Amino acid sequence: MFIAHLPAGYLLARGLQRATGQRNAGFLATGCVASVLPDTDLAWFYLVDNRQTPHHDYLFHAPFFWVAVCTIGWALGRxxxxxxxxxxxxxxxAGLLLHMALDSFAADIRWLWPFTDTRFEFTRVPDQGYDWWVWNFVLHWTFAAELALCVCALGLLISDLRNSPSTK
Ligand SMILES: [Zn+2]
Incomplete structure (x- = not known):
C-alpha cells in the first residue's frame, strides 16, 4: 500500500471514537500516527540496509512486536x-494492525512471526516490466481501493471540520 495508510488510519480511529464514545483528539492522532509508523522502517531500508532485505521483513512489520509494545505501554501507563x-x-x-492488514492486501506480511515465517498476502502485484517499479502498483486494481479510501477519508475529514464546534 502506498498512499492510503494515513487515510485508512483516520477512518479507523474516527470509527473507533464513535463506537467507543472515546472522542478525544489525542486518540484520533494516536490512531493516525500508528497507521503509518511501521513504514518508518523505510529509513533503515534505504539509508542503512542498502535495500538488502524487504522492509516488510523488519521488526516494524511484525504484528506481534507491536502487540508486545502496546501491551507494555499499557501496563506502564497503568x-x-x-x-x-x-x-x-x-x-x-488498532492503527498498527490496520497498517499490516492493508500491507497484506498486495504484499506479504509474516503475521505469525516469530512463531512461523509463513507469509500472508491477499493478491500479488505482478511485475509488468515498467521502467519504474511503482507503476506496477499504481496501475494495479488494488490502487483503486487505495484511492477509494483516500476519497472517503477526505470527504469525512472535510465534513468533520465543517461540523466542528470550533468552526461554528
Ligand atoms: Zn508498511
Missing amino acids: LLGMARARAYAGFAL
Whole structure:
C-alpha cells in the first residue's frame, strides 16, 4: 500500500471514537500516527540496509512486536496511574494492525512471526516490466481501493471540520 495508510488510519480511529464514545483528539492522532509508523522502517531500508532485505521483513512489520509494545505501554501507563493508557494503547494497536492488514492486501506480511515465517498476502502485484517499479502498483486494481479510501477519508475529514464546534 502506498498512499492510503494515513487515510485508512483516520477512518479507523474516527470509527473507533464513535463506537467507543472515546472522542478525544489525542486518540484520533494516536490512531493516525500508528497507521503509518511501521513504514518508518523505510529509513533503515534505504539509508542503512542498502535495500538488502524487504522492509516488510523488519521488526516494524511484525504484528506481534507491536502487540508486545502496546501491551507494555499499557501496563506502564497503568502502573503510572495514567487513566487513559488502555485507550491510547488500543487506538495505537488498532492503527498498527490496520497498517499490516492493508500491507497484506498486495504484499506479504509474516503475521505469525516469530512463531512461523509463513507469509500472508491477499493478491500479488505482478511485475509488468515498467521502467519504474511503482507503476506496477499504481496501475494495479488494488490502487483503486487505495484511492477509494483516500476519497472517503477526505470527504469525512472535510465534513468533520465543517461540523466542528470550533468552526461554528
Ligand atoms: Zn508498511
